[in-house]
Amino acid sequence: MGEEVKLLRVWGSPFSSRVEIALRLKGVQYEFFEEDLQNKSALLLKSNPVHKKIPVLLHNNKPIAESQVVLEYIDETWKQGFSILPENPYERAHARFWARFIDEKCLSAIWKACWGSEEHEKAVEEACELLKLLEQELKGNKFFGGEKVGLVDIVGNFIAYWLRAIQEVVGVEILTKEKLPKLYDWSDEFVNVLQESLPPRDKLVAFFRGRFESTTTTSN
Amino acid sequence: MGEEVKLLRVWGSPFSSRVEIALRLKGVQYEFFEEDLQNKSALLLKSNPVHKKIPVLLHNNKPIAESQVVLEYIDETWKQGFSILPENPYERAHARFWARFIDEKCLSAIWKACWGSEEHEKAVEEACELLKLLEQELKGNKFFGGEKVGLVDIVGNFIAYWLRAIQEVVGVEILTKEKLPKLYDWSDEFVNVLQESLPPRDKLVAFFRGRFESTTTTSN
Incomplete structure (x- = not known):
């Protein structure tokens, strides 16, 4: 066509x-x-x-x-093949609820915990609390979509991939094996499965290192 | 069942x-x-x-x-009968885009223009600018859903009904016939069609008047 x-x-x-x-x-x-x-x-x-x-x-x-x-x-x-949302209306609503939760609550809290200059420990704690709520939604599944990636996993890509790169650069601990073991494993699985659709990690780390160093230099 | x-x-x-x-x-x-x-x-x-x-x-x-x-x-x-979203995927995306625009941009701007204490005129102007973007989306139709109410109309209920009641109480001019003529007419049509699903106007005005008076008293 x-x-x-x-x-x-x-x-x-x-x-x-x-x-x-x-x-x-x-x-x-x-x-x-x-x-x-x-x-x-x-x-x-x-x-x-x-x-x-x-x-x-x-x-x-x-x-x-x-x-x-x-x-x-x-x-x-593109309806054929892979489905991003489940078929059942209740499960669709559930997925949309958590996708919104990530965008409306988690992302700004994580950003503040990573880059904010004030009340750093409190911000990290708040971000962890929100991610704990999200973690509970995994309910022992490999992905939020169950056995395969779905809407919440895709919307959660920042948490699965970007966050750990940023943590490495700025030295913040939010998504760790100790604090959020299931979400940490999910993040590994996510990257395993979707590696080819994600930007190169070294390039991402370099970008955020540049950003971090410019921030710390400016504040001197 | x-x-x-x-x-x-x-x-x-x-x-x-x-x-x-x-x-x-x-x-x-x-x-x-x-x-x-x-x-x-x-x-x-x-x-x-x-x-x-x-x-x-x-x-x-x-x-x-x-x-x-x-x-x-x-x-x-409940698929039978009335549809909230159109069938066509592009039109559905369009409706979802504007529904998000209302929640993410318009509501907070309107709230600030009505109740905020600082830079009042600028806040009113900003709210009007956003609503002008929304108004353009009517494109000569009676409703955002075309000839009948749809997702954007329903999500816009605050703008259609609540805003004019609040304007009356706080003396702010945002949605007026002069500033936003098509959106104003839409608001009339919306209320005409959905009157029975909306809370009584006098009760709403009384509620906001109570709120307004408590605010102005507190700030004395």
Whole structure:
């Protein structure tokens, strides 16, 4: 059907990565365009005039923005094969609830614990408390989606992959084997299964090291 | 099938109202339980242990929380008759995008413009700018859902109904015929069609007047 799938992305963004994971799990061929956030392309500004943010999926030139919205779109458009959301409405609601929990609660708490300068210990504790709630949702499963990756796993990519790289750089302990053993194992499984859809770890660490050093230098 | 549908709600909450609107549009019979937010019921704390917030829908004792998640659940569970979301995946993504825009951008901006004490004029201007973006999405239609109410209309209930009541109380001008003529007409249409699913206006005005007077008294 001469389908055209393009992704406006930034290589190190967990939000872009969510979309790339979904497209690869579905086996959808796509072309990506790397955005420079300091100098956004005319296509990005035209495709997402409200937020002017990546990722934007362009499907036959129709733009879809907001990563969770894009994930649902991908699941509803390429129905054959892999499913991102379960079939049962109650299980779908459950997955959407936890996906929202990650975006609305966990991400800002983790960011504050990693990069915030004030009340550091309290911030780390708060982030751990939220992740404990999330961990309970694994309920002995390998993934939040059960035996396979699903919506909550994909939305949780920052926690599974980015967080441990950032921890290494800034010397914070949030997701550790001791504090969150099941979530830590999940994070290993996630990376094992999705390695090829994730940005290179050394490049990510280098990026955050640059960021960290500029922050500590500035505050001297 | 002996179905049991309960709603834990607060009468004046736009988030509870979203769920009530959806259930009524679908023709689903339900029982509601009024919560006292100063003294939350054991059922609420058990049903939504993460956020401890209303609304919670209990369908055959299974709890679903977060109003937008509940709306999708209702649409997927009671499929016959009225549809909250359109069928086409691109149109669904579009509706979800704007529903998120309302929750993530508009509501806090409106709240700040109505109740915030600092930089009042700037806050009103910012809220109006956001609502102008929303207004453009009407594109000459009666509702965001086209000829009938849909997801964005339901999620926008606060803007359609609550905002004008609050404006009356606090003397702020955001949604007016002059500033946002199409959104103002939409708001009239919305109330016309959904009157019976909305809390009584005089009770709402009384509630906000009480709130407003306590604020202005405290700040003396």
